[in-house]
Amino acid sequence: MPMNVECLVIGGGPAGVAAAAEAARLGVEVMVVEERKTVGAGLPAAGVGEVTTLTSSLVWGVFPAGVVGVVTPGESLDLAPRVTVIATGAHDRLLPFPGWEHPAVVTAGDALDLARAASTRLRWIVAGIGEVGVRVALALRDLGHRVVTCADASADAGAGEGTRALRDAGVEILAGHIIGRAAGQDRLEHVELQLLSGSGAPVRRQADFLCVAYGRQPVNDLAWLSGCAMEHRPDRGGYVPVVADFVTTSVDGVLVAGDAAGLCGAETAALEGRLAGQAAAERTGRAAHTRAAGSRTLLEDVRAARTRERAALAAWVPLMWELEDHYVRAALAQPDMLLCRCEQVTGRQVRAAVDDGALTPGDVKRATRAGMGECQGRHCRSLITRGVSVLTDRPAPVASPMSFRPPVRPVPIAQLIETTDKR
Amino acid sequence: MKTIREAEVVVVGAGAVGTSVAYHLAKRGKRVVLVDRGGIGGGTSAATFALIWVHSKEPVHYMELSLRSARMFSPLVAELDADVHLDQPGGLTLCMAEDDLTKAHAMVARQSASPHYEGRVVDAAETHRLQPGLSRDVLGATYSPNDGHIDSIRYVTALARAARRLGVECALYTEVTGIDRKDGAVTGVLTTGGRIAAPHVVNSAGPYASAIAGMVGMDLAVRPVRGQVLVTLPMPRTLRLPMSGVRQNPTGHFFMGFTREEAGYDASVTPDAIRTIARNAVRRVPILKDARLLRAFAGIRSMPADGLPCLGPVPSVPGFYVAVSHSGITLSPLHGRVIADLICDGRTEIPIAPYDPTRVQQEEAVT
Numbered sequence: 001m002p003m004n005v006e007c008l009v010i011g012g013g014p015a016g017v018a019a020a021a022e023a024a025r026l027g028v029e030v031m032v033v034e035e036r037k038t039v040g041a042g043l044p045a046a047g048v049g050e051v052t053t054l055t056s057s058l059v060w061g062v063f064p065a066g067v068v069g070v071v072t073p074g075e076s077l078d079l080a081p082r083v084t085v086i087a088t089g090a091h092d093r094l095l096p097f098p099g100w101e102h103p104a105v106v107t108a109g110d111a112l113d114l115a116r117a118a119s120t121r122l123r124w125i126v127a128g129i130g131e132v133g134v135r136v137a138l139a140l141r142d143l144g145h146r147v148v149t150c151a152d153a154s155a156d157a158g159a160g161e162g163t164r165a166l167r168d169a170g171v172e173i174l175a176g177h178i179i180g181r182a183a184g185q186d187r188l189e190h191v192e193l194q195l196l197s198g199s200g201a202p203v204r205r206q207a208d209f210l211c212v213a214y215g216r217q218p219v220n221d222l223a224w225l226s227g228c229a230m231e232h233r234p235d236r237g238g239y240v241p242v243v244a245d246f247v248t249t250s251v252d253g254v255l256v257a258g259d260a261a262g263l264c265g266a267e268t269a270a271l272e273g274r275l276a277g278q279a280a281a282e283r284t285g286r287a288a289h290t291r292a293a294g295s296r297t298l299l300e301d302v303r304a305a306r307t308r309e310r311a312a313l314a315a316w317v318p319l320m321w322e323l324e325d326h327y328v329r330a331a332l333a334q335p336d337m338l339l340c341r342c343e344q345v346t347g348r349q350v351r352a353a354v355d356d357g358a359l360t361p362g363d364v365k366r367a368t369r370a371g372m373g374e375c376q377g378r379h380c381r382s383l384i385t386r387g388v389s390v391l392t393d394r395p396a397p398v399a400s401p402m403s404f405r406p407p408v409r410p411v412p413i414a415q416l417i418e419t420t421d422k423r
Numbered sequence: 424m425k426t427i428r429e430a431e432v433v434v435v436g437a438g439a440v441g442t443s444v445a446y447h448l449a450k451r452g453k454r455v456v457l458v459d460r461g462g463i464g465g466g467t468s469a470a471t472f473a474l475i476w477v478h479s480k481e482p483v484h485y486m487e488l489s490l491r492s493a494r495m496f497s498p499l500v501a502e503l504d505a506d507v508h509l510d511q512p513g514g515l516t517l518c519m520a521e522d523d524l525t526k527a528h529a530m531v532a533r534q535s536a537s538p539h540y541e542g543r544v545v546d547a548a549e550t551h552r553l554q555p556g557l558s559r560d561v562l563g564a565t566y567s568p569n570d571g572h573i574d575s576i577r578y579v580t581a582l583a584r585a586a587r588r589l590g591v592e593c594a595l596y597t598e599v600t601g602i603d604r605k606d607g608a609v610t611g612v613l614t615t616g617g618r619i620a621a622p623h624v625v626n627s628a629g630p631y632a633s634a635i636a637g638m639v640g641m642d643l644a645v646r647p648v649r650g651q652v653l654v655t656l657p658m659p660r661t662l663r664l665p666m667s668g669v670r671q672n673p674t675g676h677f678f679m680g681f682t683r684e685e686a687g688y689d690a691s692v693t694p695d696a697i698r699t700i701a702r703n704a705v706r707r708v709p710i711l712k713d714a715r716l717l718r719a720f721a722g723i724r725s726m727p728a729d730g731l732p733c734l735g736p737v738p739s740v741p742g743f744y745v746a747v748s749h750s751g752i753t754l755s756p757l758h759g760r761v762i763a764d765l766i767c768d769g770r771t772e773i774p775i776a777p778y779d780p781t782r783v784q785q786e787e788a789v790t
Contacts, residue, residue: 061694061719069694078694356584357593363462366469367580374656374717406692410656410715417701417712 001078002067005031007280008081010059010068010222012039014266015258015273016087022277023085024051026287030280031079033057033070060416061406062225066253071411075418083253083280086223087273090216090237090259093320094379095327098334099182099191101341104209108136111211115143123148125191125205127179128213129316129323130154134162136213141169149205151177151193153214153319174203178323182210196326215320217382218260224404226254232397234321235313236262238382239401246302247276255279263313268305275302328386339387340380342373350384354391361385361402371402374410427617428592430456432766434625435599435612435635437461438468439575439751441627442582443499443759449589451767456619457583457591458612460598464579467629467751470690470722472652472681473575474665475753478542478567479516479530484777485731487537489750491773492757493569499756505581507574508673514570515545515554516667517707518563527565542567556661558709564666572665574672575752582755594619599628602638602743609639609742623766625744627758630688630725632733632747636780639740644728644783645747647688651696651721652680653704655714662708669704669711677714679704681722692719725749733780734758736765745780 009020012034020030024044032039032053043051057072068079092107094100106114108128115122123146126137130152137150149172150163157163157175167173180192180202191210194202217238224230228241229250240262241249247257257276258269275298281287331337331347339347345368353367361384364370370384371377377384381402389396434445437459445457459465477493480486493511500509518524527544534540542565550564551557587593594616601613602624611620626643628635636643657675665671670678679700697719705711725747727733732748744765746758757773764771 061692063694064689064691067694076694076698356580357463357587357595359595360462362465363595366462366464366576369576372718405718405720406697407716407719410717413655413701413705413714413716414712416716417698417705419698 002080003077005029005079005081006284007031007083007085008033008068008079009085009087011087011089011260012036012053012055013087013089013258013269014040015089015260015269015276016040016085017042018270018273019085019087019257019277019280020051022274023280026278026281028281028284028286033059058407058409058411059222060408060411062222063406066226069406071415073415075420076416077419081253083255083283084226085276085280086226086254086256086260087258087276088219088222088260090218090263091378092213093215093217094212095214095323096331096337096339096383097179097181097327098337101338102182102184102188104184104188105182106209106211108132108211108213111136111209112139112143114209115140115145118145121145122209123207124209124211125149125151125207126211126213127151127193128153129215129319130157131160131162131312132215132316133213134160134166136211137166137171138162140211141166141171147171148207149174149193151179153178153196153323154316178326179210179212214323215316216259216263218262220260221376221404221408223249223254223256223260225406225408226251228254228256233262235310235317237317245275245299246272246306247279253283263317264306265309265312268302268309271298271302271305274298324382324386325390328383329390332387332390339383340368340370340373342375342380343369343371345370345380347387350387351391354388358388359392360398361388364388365402376408377402424613424618426611426620428456428594428619430454430592430619430621432456432623432625433458433612433619433621434627436626436628436631437463437583437593437595438466438627438629439464439579439582439755440629440746440748440758441625442579442586443755444625444627444746444762445591446582446586446589447759447763448766449586449591451763453766455586455591456594456621457586458594458597458599458614458619460596462595463583463593464576467722467724468575468579470652470720471575471724471752472650472670472678473573473752474514474667474670475511475571475573476514476667476750477569477753478514478534478565479667480750481530481533483534483537484774486534487539488732488757489753490539490569492754493571495756495760496571496573503581503585505577505584507578507581509571509573509578510665510673511569511571512664513566513568514665514667515550515564515566517550517557517561519560519706521562524563527563531565541569554662554664554666556708556710558707560706570665572670573752578752599635599638604639604740607740609740623742623744625746625762627746629747629751630723632725632745636745639737639743641737641740641743641781642784643733643745643747643780645725645733646728647723648726649684649686649690649721650681650724651684651692651700651719652678653697653700653716654678654718655711656717658710658714661710666707669708676717677704677711679711688723690721690723692721725751728783732758732778733783734761734778735775735780737780739781747780
């Protein structure tokens, strides 16, 4: 039998931690499941309620009756939560430029992990969109690495404080430039950077790694699997659950907070987390009296924070979609550009599938296997959808996105079949 | 409703059976429209275990029908000009307990009534010789050289492509809402995209065949049965033969499954079933413990009331044909061939009398 849990919080980032802390403060028993080794700071050591954390653990699926499957390092566990808070955050995007599958091409998050772990000073080229790229370039510099060049897709790069700081530190700033190609056999030999407009000759730069900071997308797999009504919100970074009062999804007992509800900053994430924590307390009957006191202003705070952040997102999110369109169109026109790295599906194969009658991303998936590989479509899902919309001349997103299937990430069978009660 | 197309045959359902029927008809010069409420092969065909299975099909005539169809794959696939990972090296059903062995001997004895049956019981030593990678717990198996497997999605995609090249028109993401008749005989199909006029309609709608049959007042007892299947990330090539319950694709992916559940049209997977399937598979092929689960999915499969195919004309509704069976992949070449024979020649040399679609009727509803 699944284990009863009062409130399950999926994700130990700013939103998840805030949700767990607030729910616990209001007397709810909370379990936090986090894929990484640690959760963010801010969980109460001992509160009114209790917080159990399962780290290095993956929520691998959501099943009928809201049962949530978790694999911990030791075993497989089924949970039956009264309330689930999806706080899975966002993932970095990769776009299909020639050479995007080179091992030295990494996303912003992976770049920082790599930089922290590196024992030598590495040379980086950062290709980003406005603040998204600038922030990671600054972080790499702060970790003691050398950023050779920062190619910023925004034409007005250079105005910001961060960019000035990079320039002062000797980083070359290429405004309005995007990645043309990354080349090299084992090592990265050079990166071609070119104007987004396509005019002018590309410039070549050399580095150990190319960090791609072309934006993020909400991690929405568990919301899809939970059966939440979803909507495509380009301004929020892609598909997000339809919500009422910011955190309440269409599925009873399923809440969402932070980037998973639509791209936002840490401040909004924490506020939404708190709001979700209160909603969880209310739903579990722990906090009928506290809600009236606190939540009206909290709701207003979340609204204000989302409004404030809208401007910041508007500075780069539209360019993220423009770059996606740019690279996917280019990939469809070239003979061997991969659109799905895991299954090695090229733009030409996607074009052939559409020529053979595929109408939807799901049709292309079946015809080409795009999206069926190890990353579970994380990187290619949006690209294939874009490709189908380009090829069928329909606005993105075209109907019926590729389906989501558990596990949301590959799970070792040995872990999966290990349960405390051997059924 | 406005008539948008005219055809000689409308095939309802673009899965393995429907695309095969459309392809075989087009090869014989018929103008065909293939209708599906989803895309090509988007239903059961995309969520099947994809065995081409003969040796344990009972009764004997059903085994013989399956054998006939299994032998059609090679020439059919050669015509498709696509790599669909067809592999027919023979297949095994493992015996893990003494009782399984007893049942295996009894099954082989019954099937041996057919002169065409090539299945036999093999002992543990021979099982291990035939199949690397098995657990020492395996006591024996039934083996037949006629069995195999295929990549069902590639296969259906290739069939559809070939059918299109022969002129088959597809009306996809288009739902059938009714069937027009005049004096009892079929005259056209009503869809969400308009009316398609045609004197012949083939019901190859798999688990939804009952609803399509209902449109001509026919009572066809076919119910949905859920089967859950697991797929791993690619592993080194280990298995030589596909087995009931575990097989390995040429790509290295292991398939494990399936279940047979009464769950209506609910295509959910369940953690208990996933673990049970994985444990059973690990018990048979121990290296699966080192594999990583890539995907779990459930297919809604069609199950006629008596388990046997429903294949043939419906005399009370001239122009209406049924091609529905539980083993849609295995029987797809034969179903295509038989329906093409019936529509083009009015007869077929393949013995289909036991599969008369009018034989299975829903039980009277108890009120």
